[in-house]
Amino acid sequence: MTDSKRCTNTSSTLSTSFQPGRLPFWDWAATPPPGQSVYPPSVTSPNVTVTTPNGTATIANPLYAYNFHPVTHSDFYFDPFASWNQTMRYPTNWTTAAVVQDNLIGPILDNNRVSFQDRLYNLLTSYDNFTEFGNEAWMGPGASNKDSLESLHDAIHSITGGSGHMTYLDYSAFDPLFWLHHVMIDRSFALWQAINNDSYVEPMATLDQTYSFATGQVVNADSGTKARLDAIKWIADIPLALEPFHSDAAGDFWTSTSARSIRTLGYTYADLGDGSVSAVKAAVNTLYGNSAGSSALSRRGDSRSEIERELPGASNPDAQAPAQVTNGKYQEYLANIVSQKFALNGSYAIYVFMGDFNDTPSEWSMSPNLVGTHAVSAALSAVDAASNPQMTRRQMDNAIQVSGTLPLTSMLLAKVQSGELPCMDIPTVTTYLLDNLQWRVGDFGGSEIPVEDVADLTITVVSAEVEPASAADEFPTWGDFTVLTNVTEGRPGGC
Numbered sequence: 001m002t003d004s005k006r007c008t009n010t011s012s013t014l015s016t017s018f019q020p021g022r023l024p025f026w027d028w029a030a031t032p033p034p035g036q037s038v039y040p041p042s043v044t045s046p047n048v049t050v051t052t053p054n055g056t057a058t059i060a061n062p063l064y065a066y067n068f069h070p071v072t073h074s075d076f077y078f079d080p081f082a083s084w085n086q087t088m089r090y091p092t093n094w095t096t097a098a099v100v101q102d103n104l105i106g107p108i109l110d111n112n113r114v115s116f117q118d119r120l121y122n123l124l125t126s127y128d129n130f131t132e133f134g135n136e137a138w139m140g141p142g143a144s145n146k147d148s149l150e151s152l153h154d155a156i157h158s159i160t161g162g163s164g165h166m167t168y169l170d171y172s173a174f175d176p177l178f179w180l181h182h183v184m185i186d187r188s189f190a191l192w193q194a195i196n197n198d199s200y201v202e203p204m205a206t207l208d209q210t211y212s213f214a215t216g217q218v219v220n221a222d223s224g225t226k227a228r229l230d231a232i233k234w235i236a237d238i239p240l241a242l243e244p245f246h247s248d249a250a251g252d253f254w255t256s257t258s259a260r261s262i263r264t265l266g267y268t269y270a271d272l273g274d275g276s277v278s279a280v281k282a283a284v285n286t287l288y289g290n291s292a293g294s295s296a297l298s299r300r301g302d303s304r305s306e307i308e309r310e311l312p313g314a315s316n317p318d319a320q321a322p323a324q325v326t327n328g329k330y331q332e333y334l335a336n337i338v339s340q341k342f343a344l345n346g347s348y349a350i351y352v353f354m355g356d357f358n359d360t361p362s363e364w365s366m367s368p369n370l371v372g373t374h375a376v377s378a379a380l381s382a383v384d385a386a387s388n389p390q391m392t393r394r395q396m397d398n399a400i401q402v403s404g405t406l407p408l409t410s411m412l413l414a415k416v417q418s419g420e421l422p423c424m425d426i427p428t429v430t431t432y433l434l435d436n437l438q439w440r441v442g443d444f445g446g447s448e449i450p451v452e453d454v455a456d457l458t459i460t461v462v463s464a465e466v467e468p469a470s471a472a473d474e475f476p477t478w479g480d481f482t483v484l485t486n487v488t489e490g491r492p493g494g495c
């Protein structure tokens with residue numbers, strides 16, 4: 001975890017009193033130091049030793065959990081959340097007696113980390129449209145880019161939550177980990193913005209109701225002032241304010257345009273350097289290029305960290321293995337996944353494997369053959385519909401298709417290295433994936449969900465020819481996608 005935000009002078013009392021404050025980010029994608037988990041002790045230790053005016057003292061770690069004062073059923077509609085007096089990560093079950101299984105989270109995150117890193121690298125280096133980069137809503141069959149920062153963000157929520165607070169939109173922000181995760185999302189967006197400063201919010205209708213926006217309302221970047229939800233509901237293309245964030249004492253709100261640069265808000269990130277595109281590209285290559293498909297050697301297996309340290313990143317053409325690069329290009333493979341956001345009772349995950357795996361759902365996350373976990377974060381269902389009719393409405397009315405991508409290249413390269421796969425060309429990989437690519441759906445309580453139960457689930461494997469980066473401050477160049485129809489066609493969830 002790294003210290004990140006700097007508050008600068010502003011006139012408001014709150015800002016002044018918060019001047020020494022920092023919100024750290026938790027980088028779940030970067031390669032951790034050798035022998036360490038991506039899930040750091042600073043968030044996993046129940047207690048922490050601090051320095052006080054009278055020496056050191058051991059206190060409850062504020063980053064480990066939030067204690068309610070106390071929790072009430074009127075605030076927490078859904079049991080057992082209303083009976084848990086502390087935020088829970090990976091609770092053993094949904095009962096009052098559940099206990100946290102924090103020890104599971106690190107190994108699961110570590111087993112998914114190459115997937116996180118590949119996804120983030122691909123998003124930062126090959127997505128140049130804000131809407132596609134940011135938003136998980138499915139853009140239709142014509143769109144080539146199915147992943148989004150939002151979808152990757154959902155995966156972290158769900159994997160750190162298990163069936164606890166972080167997994168559910170309603171309650172996740174109570175867990176202190178939420179804030180460290182969201183600063184990482186903010187930082188990822190800031191890195192992307194520095195590279196793609198010509199693309200931003202486009203006017204489009206909202207697909208789902210939020211605190212400020214009604215479903216179907218057209219949201220644009222130049223949000224107006226003092227707009228109230230009641231007054232603007234259902235009226236298209238009215239300038240919107242980013243409620244409830246006031247920009248001045250007169251009651252005006254921040255807008256997407258006024259909040260476009262984080263520097264306006266008084267902070268920055270060290271990785272942005274001087275803000276030049278080449279500096280940010282070089283930083284992205286160093287941070288996340290190592291395990292993306294753009295470098296040739298396998299990043300999976302026990303020697304992963306060692307190999308990663310030897311490779312300076314996507315920028316090193318010498319690192320390309322002869323088996324992978326042909327005529328100066330190599331082949332990337334991705335699994336695109338589309339499904340209904342509210343297909344099930346709350347959040348769910350699609351696990352993609354390459355090869356054999358254990359039938360026990362609770363062991364999927366730790367499978368050596370797990371390619372990655374695509375998580376769909378949803379609000380809790382109408383378990384208690386009588387006390388929360390609004391939630392029932394959301395579940396019933398909103399047929400929202402969302403998408404995400406699990407990169408396959410790193411795992412395929414590992415299979416080449418282990419001798420299971422002869423080479424990376426399309427016919428060979430198609431045959432291999434037809435036999436070995438498998439997927440399952442589960443909730444986060446350790447139960448399997450029949451693939452057929454997930455409305456509109458479609459998994460499609462695509463491939464693109466990619467030209468490696470030619471310099472440390474350049475990115476790989478992607479060609480057009482080819483759909484490998486026969487890999488998944490005719491199988492449950494396959495398209």
Ligand SMILES: [Cu+2]
Binds near residue numbers: 182
């Ligand atoms: Cu979030």
